[in-house]
Amino acid sequence: MPVTVLLVDDEPLVRAGLRAVLAAQPDIEVVGEAADGAAVIPLVRRLRPDVVAMDVRMPLLDGIEATRAVLRTVAEPPKILVVTTFEDDEYVYEALRAGADGFLLKRSRPEEIVHAVRLVAAGDSLLFPASVRQLAARYGAGRADAEPLAEARLTEREAEVLRLMARGLTNAEIAAGLVVGAETVKSHVSAVLAKLGARDRTQAVIAAYESGFVAPR
Numbered sequence: 491m492p493v494t495v496l497l498v499d500d501e502p503l504v505r506a507g508l509r510a511v512l513a514a515q516p517d518i519e520v521v522g523e524a525a526d527g528a529a530v531i532p533l534v535r536r537l538r539p540d541v542v543a544m545d546v547r548m549p550l551l552d553g554i555e556a557t558r559a560v561l562r563t564v565a566e567p568p569k570i571l572v573v574t575t576f577e578d579d580e581y582v583y584e585a586l587r588a589g590a591d592g593f594l595l596k597r598s599r600p601e602e603i604v605h606a607v608r609l610v611a612a613g614d615s616l617l618f619p620a621s622v623r624q625l626a627a628r629y630g631a632g633r634a635d636a637e638p639l640a641e642a643r644l645t646e647r648e649a650e651v652l653r654l655m656a657r658g659l660t661n662a663e664i665a666a667g668l669v670v671g672a673e674t675v676k677s678h679v680s681a682v683l684a685k686l687g688a689r690d691r692t693q694a695v696i697a698a699y700e701s702g703f704v705a706p707r
Contacts, residue, residue, distance in 0.1 A: 492519040493611040496533055498556070499545040499573065500525050504596060508543060511600045518607060527556030534560055539568050540611045546574045546581040554581060557588045569610040583625040587696055589689050614660070626699035639701045642685040651678040656695045656704045
Protein backbone atom coordinates (compact mmCIF):
# COMPACT_ATOMS: atom_id res chain seq x y z
CA MET A 491 0.00 0.00 0.00
CA PRO A 492 1.33 3.47 -0.84
CA VAL A 493 2.01 6.10 1.82
CA THR A 494 -0.90 8.55 1.62
CA VAL A 495 -0.25 12.26 2.14
CA LEU A 496 -2.42 15.32 2.80
CA LEU A 497 -0.83 18.66 1.81
CA VAL A 498 -1.75 21.74 3.86
CA ASP A 499 -0.31 25.10 2.81
CA ASP A 500 -1.83 28.48 1.99
CA GLU A 501 0.49 28.92 -1.00
CA PRO A 502 -0.81 27.09 -4.11
CA LEU A 503 2.66 27.00 -5.66
CA VAL A 504 4.09 25.23 -2.62
CA ARG A 505 1.32 22.65 -2.70
CA ALA A 506 1.82 22.14 -6.43
CA GLY A 507 5.55 21.66 -5.96
CA LEU A 508 5.12 19.16 -3.15
CA ARG A 509 2.46 17.29 -5.10
CA ALA A 510 4.70 17.03 -8.17
CA VAL A 511 7.61 15.70 -6.12
CA LEU A 512 5.61 13.19 -4.10
CA ALA A 513 3.25 12.00 -6.84
CA ALA A 514 6.27 10.99 -8.93
CA GLN A 515 7.04 8.25 -6.39
CA PRO A 516 5.40 4.85 -6.91
CA ASP A 517 5.01 4.30 -3.16
CA ILE A 518 3.49 7.70 -2.28
CA GLU A 519 0.01 9.01 -3.08
CA VAL A 520 -1.20 12.58 -2.47
CA VAL A 521 -4.83 12.13 -1.44
CA GLY A 522 -5.83 15.72 -0.78
CA GLU A 523 -4.93 19.38 -0.29
CA ALA A 524 -6.01 22.21 1.98
CA ALA A 525 -5.16 25.91 2.11
CA ASP A 526 -5.49 26.33 5.87
CA GLY A 527 -5.20 24.41 9.12
CA ALA A 528 -8.91 24.95 9.78
CA ALA A 529 -9.70 22.38 7.07
CA VAL A 530 -7.38 19.67 8.38
CA ILE A 531 -9.57 17.74 10.82
CA PRO A 532 -12.49 17.04 8.43
CA LEU A 533 -10.05 16.03 5.68
CA VAL A 534 -8.05 13.79 8.01
CA ARG A 535 -11.23 12.06 9.14
CA ARG A 536 -12.46 11.58 5.58
CA LEU A 537 -9.20 10.72 3.80
CA ARG A 538 -7.27 8.99 6.64
CA PRO A 539 -3.82 10.02 5.35
CA ASP A 540 -0.69 8.43 6.76
CA VAL A 541 1.15 11.77 6.76
CA VAL A 542 0.06 15.41 6.86
CA ALA A 543 2.64 17.80 5.39
CA MET A 544 1.57 21.05 7.03
CA ASP A 545 2.73 24.64 6.71
CA VAL A 546 3.53 26.15 10.09
CA ARG A 547 2.23 29.66 9.29
CA MET A 548 -1.30 29.97 7.88
CA PRO A 549 -3.89 32.78 8.14
CA LEU A 550 -6.85 31.19 9.95
CA LEU A 551 -5.41 28.26 11.89
CA ASP A 552 -1.64 27.82 11.99
CA GLY A 553 0.22 24.52 11.97
CA ILE A 554 0.72 24.55 15.73
CA GLU A 555 -2.97 24.71 16.60
CA ALA A 556 -3.86 22.38 13.75
CA THR A 557 -1.36 19.82 15.06
CA ARG A 558 -2.79 20.07 18.58
CA ALA A 559 -6.33 19.75 17.24
CA VAL A 560 -5.57 16.66 15.17
CA LEU A 561 -3.75 14.87 17.98
CA ARG A 562 -6.46 15.79 20.47
CA THR A 563 -9.53 14.85 18.45
CA VAL A 564 -8.54 12.14 15.94
CA ALA A 565 -8.52 8.62 17.37
CA GLU A 566 -5.66 7.32 15.22
CA PRO A 567 -3.93 10.50 14.10
CA PRO A 568 -1.60 10.66 11.11
CA LYS A 569 2.06 11.56 11.34
CA ILE A 570 2.56 15.31 11.04
CA LEU A 571 5.46 16.80 9.14
CA VAL A 572 5.74 20.56 9.54
CA VAL A 573 6.85 22.40 6.41
CA THR A 574 8.58 25.71 7.04
CA THR A 575 10.61 28.45 5.39
CA PHE A 576 12.83 29.20 8.39
CA GLU A 577 14.30 26.44 10.56
CA ASP A 578 14.91 28.81 13.48
CA ASP A 579 11.27 29.91 13.64
CA GLU A 580 9.65 29.76 17.10
CA TYR A 581 6.55 28.40 15.33
CA VAL A 582 8.59 25.32 14.39
CA TYR A 583 9.62 24.75 18.00
CA GLU A 584 6.04 25.14 19.21
CA ALA A 585 4.81 22.71 16.56
CA LEU A 586 7.34 20.12 17.71
CA ARG A 587 6.27 20.68 21.32
CA ALA A 588 2.66 20.21 20.21
CA GLY A 589 3.47 16.77 18.83
CA ALA A 590 4.64 17.18 15.22
CA ASP A 591 6.90 14.33 14.13
CA GLY A 592 9.48 16.60 12.53
CA PHE A 593 9.98 19.51 10.21
CA LEU A 594 11.03 20.01 6.63
CA LEU A 595 12.37 23.14 4.96
CA LYS A 596 10.52 24.36 1.88
CA ARG A 597 13.84 24.72 0.09
CA SER A 598 14.64 21.02 0.61
CA ARG A 599 15.70 19.00 -2.40
CA PRO A 600 13.11 16.61 -3.89
CA GLU A 601 14.91 13.54 -2.57
CA GLU A 602 14.95 15.05 0.93
CA ILE A 603 11.20 15.67 0.79
CA VAL A 604 10.52 12.10 -0.30
CA HIS A 605 12.85 10.72 2.39
CA ALA A 606 11.13 12.81 5.08
CA VAL A 607 7.68 11.53 4.17
CA ARG A 608 8.83 7.91 4.10
CA LEU A 609 10.69 8.32 7.38
CA VAL A 610 7.79 9.72 9.41
CA ALA A 611 5.34 7.31 7.78
CA ALA A 612 7.52 4.45 9.04
CA GLY A 613 7.18 5.76 12.59
CA ASP A 614 10.46 7.63 12.97
CA SER A 615 10.85 11.27 13.94
CA LEU A 616 12.58 13.65 11.55
CA LEU A 617 15.02 15.55 13.74
CA PHE A 618 17.91 17.75 12.68
CA PRO A 619 20.04 17.68 15.85
CA ALA A 620 21.81 21.00 15.28
CA SER A 621 18.56 22.80 14.48
CA VAL A 622 16.72 21.32 17.45
CA ARG A 623 19.59 22.31 19.75
CA GLN A 624 19.43 25.87 18.41
CA LEU A 625 15.64 26.00 18.78
CA ALA A 626 15.84 24.64 22.31
CA ALA A 627 18.55 27.11 23.29
CA ARG A 628 16.57 30.04 21.87
CA TYR A 629 13.01 29.16 22.86
CA GLY A 630 13.06 26.27 25.31
CA ALA A 631 15.58 27.14 28.01
CA GLY A 632 13.93 27.45 31.39
CA ARG A 633 10.45 26.51 30.16
CA ALA A 634 10.41 23.42 32.32
CA ASP A 635 12.17 22.41 35.50
CA ALA A 636 14.02 19.17 36.09
CA GLU A 637 11.25 17.61 38.18
CA PRO A 638 9.46 15.64 35.43
CA LEU A 639 12.71 14.02 34.36
CA ALA A 640 13.79 13.37 37.94
CA GLU A 641 10.42 11.81 38.69
CA ALA A 642 10.66 9.64 35.59
CA ARG A 643 13.42 7.65 37.31
CA LEU A 644 15.24 6.68 34.13
CA THR A 645 17.77 3.93 34.52
CA GLU A 646 21.39 4.72 33.70
CA ARG A 647 21.07 3.01 30.32
CA GLU A 648 17.75 4.76 29.54
CA ALA A 649 19.36 8.12 30.35
CA GLU A 650 22.23 7.27 28.02
CA VAL A 651 19.78 6.35 25.26
CA LEU A 652 17.93 9.64 25.74
CA ARG A 653 21.18 11.61 25.35
CA LEU A 654 21.91 9.74 22.12
CA MET A 655 18.37 10.37 20.90
CA ALA A 656 18.98 14.08 21.50
CA ARG A 657 21.98 13.86 19.20
CA GLY A 658 19.65 12.60 16.47
CA LEU A 659 20.88 9.01 16.38
CA THR A 660 18.56 6.32 15.04
CA ASN A 661 17.91 3.09 16.91
CA ALA A 662 20.40 1.28 14.67
CA GLU A 663 23.08 3.89 15.34
CA ILE A 664 22.43 3.78 19.08
CA ALA A 665 22.64 -0.02 19.01
CA ALA A 666 25.97 0.11 17.19
CA GLY A 667 27.37 2.69 19.60
CA LEU A 668 26.28 0.80 22.71
CA VAL A 669 27.09 -2.60 21.19
CA VAL A 670 23.64 -4.01 21.91
CA GLY A 671 20.84 -5.38 19.75
CA ALA A 672 18.37 -3.18 17.91
CA GLU A 673 15.46 -4.73 19.82
CA THR A 674 17.14 -3.85 23.11
CA VAL A 675 17.43 -0.22 22.03
CA LYS A 676 13.83 -0.22 20.88
CA SER A 677 12.78 -1.42 24.34
CA HIS A 678 14.85 1.31 26.01
CA VAL A 679 13.34 3.99 23.75
CA SER A 680 9.82 2.76 24.50
CA ALA A 681 10.58 2.85 28.22
CA VAL A 682 11.93 6.41 27.97
CA LEU A 683 8.83 7.61 26.13
CA ALA A 684 6.51 5.91 28.61
CA LYS A 685 8.31 7.30 31.65
CA LEU A 686 8.38 10.83 30.25
CA GLY A 687 4.80 10.68 29.00
CA ALA A 688 6.09 11.62 25.55
CA ARG A 689 4.19 10.84 22.36
CA ASP A 690 7.37 10.30 20.35
CA ARG A 691 11.13 10.85 20.22
CA THR A 692 10.74 14.52 19.35
CA GLN A 693 8.79 15.31 22.49
CA ALA A 694 11.21 13.26 24.60
CA VAL A 695 14.18 15.18 23.21
CA ILE A 696 12.48 18.55 23.77
CA ALA A 697 11.71 17.53 27.38
CA ALA A 698 15.38 16.62 27.81
CA TYR A 699 16.49 20.05 26.61
CA GLU A 700 13.88 22.07 28.48
CA SER A 701 14.63 20.34 31.79
CA GLY A 702 18.36 20.87 31.39
CA PHE A 703 19.01 17.11 31.24
CA VAL A 704 20.71 17.75 27.91
CA ALA A 705 22.39 21.13 27.47
CA PRO A 706 21.91 22.92 24.10
CA ARG A 707 25.28 24.05 22.83
